[in-house]
Amino acid sequence: MTTRDQIHKWLFYALGLLPVWVLDAFVLNRLTFFGIIPLLLPLAVVSVAVLEGAYAGAGFGLAVGLLWELSYPGGFGGLVFGMTLAGMAVGAAAQYVLSQNFFSCLLCSGVVLGVLDGLQLIRALFIRLDTLDVLLRVAVPEMLLSLCWTPAVYALFHLIYRRVGGTRLA
Secondary structure, three states, X not given: OOHHHHHHHHHHHHHHHHHHHHHHHHHOOOOOEOOEOOOOHHHHHHHHHHHHOHHHXXXXXXXXXXXXXXXXXXXOOHXXXXXXXXXXXXXXXXXXXXXXXXXXXXXXXXXXXXHHHHHHHHHHHHOOOOOHHHHHHHHHHHHHHHHHOHHHHHHHHHHHHHHHOOOOOO
16 A cells, blocks of 8 residues: 555544544533443554554554543543553454454453453542442443444544555555
8 A cells, every 4th residue: 555545544533533523522421321431442442453453453543532631620641541452452452363353343442341340440549539349330231332432433544444445555
């Protein structure tokens, strides 16, 4: 693929990320489901990593991590590294261990969301924010509600992948 093809490909992925980010940042933050807000940005990283592989997943994870850190308050920079690592790990798992399909995306989304919520849970326990049972009553429904959005996010990025993904532009 030429450099121009690569730019077009990742421009389409960035344009696909835009509605996911707008939905995550501006719509779903105002419409809570039983007090729970789903996370869509990790689903975008997992979807692209499953479809494109480890290197592309890491790059997309880096971009999404930067977007996440810069657009939401209270970040410390860990999401940039975390999303890059998640994109690389999921992409490698989808390439070499799993297959590149929706069920792999769903499985990897569950793992990534579980790790994210687990790290938030450990942090909250460390600073004595609340007890474990109260924190789990938020973390588990958040993970399950986020997983409910996986088909929509995967469908969007799969549509982009079918058009410009892999080496299709070459």
